[in-house]
Amino acid sequence: MRPVNTPHPETWLKVTPSGLFCEPGGFFIDPTRAVDRAVISHGHSDHARPGHAHVLATRETLAIMTARMGEGRAGTAQQALRCGETLEINGVRLWLRPAGHVLGSAQVCMEWRGSRAVVSGDYKRQADPTAAGFEVEPCDLFVTEATFALPVFRHPPPETEIARLLRSVALFPERTHVVGCYSLGKCQRLIAMLRQAGWDRPIHLHGAHQALCRTYEELGVRLGTLRAATVARKEDLKGAIVLAPPGAVADRWARRLAEPVVAVASGWMRVRQRAKQSGVELPLVISDHADWDELLATCTEVQAPEVWVTHGREDALIHALGLRGIKGRALHLVGLGEEEDEVEVVTEDPAA
Structure with a gap:
């Protein structure tokens, strides 16, 4: 007091x-x-x-x-x-x-x-x-x-959502799982949680995610083997996990993937109608x-x-x-709460 x-x-x-x-x-x-x-x-x-x-x-x-x-x-x-x-x-x-x-x-x-x-x-x-x-x-x-x-909005343990993603990958080994996530924070967190869950295969990235993953590595956060999704062959992406901006997962960019399973990692995925309207097949409530x-x-x-x-x-x-x-x-501060997190829209891969 x-x-x-x-x-x-x-x-x-x-x-x-x-x-x-x-x-x-x-x-x-x-x-x-x-x-x-x-x-x-x-x-x-x-x-x-x-x-x-x-x-x-x-x-x-x-x-x-x-x-x-x-x-x-x-x-x-x-x-x-x-x-x-x-x-x-x-x-x-x-x-x-x-x-x-x-x-x-x-x-x-x-x-x-x-x-x-x-x-x-x-x-x-x-x-x-x-x-x-x-x-x-x-x-x-x-x-x-x-x-x-x-x-x-009551977020489940993130480990359970990662487990759901990996079960889906095991169930559909011929399809690419593309996960929409923001480039700063969410992308690197997903990679680290996948590594903790035992996923030691390469994780493929949309071009918009690559620079900040390099920054995280430079700051001491180890992310394992990362590869550019843009240059990968469709055949090599079967059974793979690809991380991309939410706006790219339903865009023409995703057509290069092998029968993609569209997922989005966001707290907003708790609202099932929002996920359905966005064409998200696998909503992951990770915020x-x-x-x-x-x-x-x-x-x-x-x-x-x-x-x-x-x-x-x-x-x-x-x-x-x-x-x-x-x-x-x-306070109604103008400009706050407008970060791209959860709503980022990128329709073209900068590395393409």
Whole structure:
């Protein structure tokens, strides 16, 4: 509980057209437009944008931003901060905690005059062999996403979904299984989980997925043998697993595959009608976001009397938090929640 003489976080953490602004520190968190000083939670495009003068993030996020945007566009000046390392900026104590979302993702933790706020970015609570797990940081104010903030969204253990994929591969050995997944985070997580499940054969990639897999390897995440799906013969892809952007799996690009079984790995695959409308034969409910139960549990565990919701199903989450005695507020930040995750559309292979 915040002492009586400490300032409320809303007096120093402001909502602006550019995003959340730490006024005494003089920096933005995941700004939606180019600013002088930005602290970036992770590398997805709705949180990490080009053109900032100074960027602070984890080493991994800075590398991912540079790989996606090119040299010089991911911050004129970059500063890496390790999770748990503390920095003081104009009297504001700043540190990062793992968010569990993708490699390098972090919660931005701030304390000013005894008042503590945590901006989670995007996060998940399930285990991920390619990302450090979420760490709870008690605070006076917690800023959360709400992508899957409805009771219908309860994600199954990801291992069971990987097992379903491998059973289908065994059942249809003459067909290619093409799995739609986002190029940053989801693709590498699927590869790592397949390796854990014993799949030691080459995994084939759409051209849009290759660069970030190389970045992950450079950052120490071992992915095993990967091959370009574009140059493979159709005969060689029988019984193979191919990873591609969701927009490519039902596109003409997939015609090069051997009688493809179309799968998509996404939290949205919990909505069967959505899967059916998209022509998905094998929906895999694997998400890099917290589900309904995880959102509620996290908001309780951080012990914050107040929670701000940045994007997603704000109303449902705020109502549920209110029943638990937690004050909720919808921020309606423009531009967040628009990452390509789950909805990326790529119709041509850049390597073709």
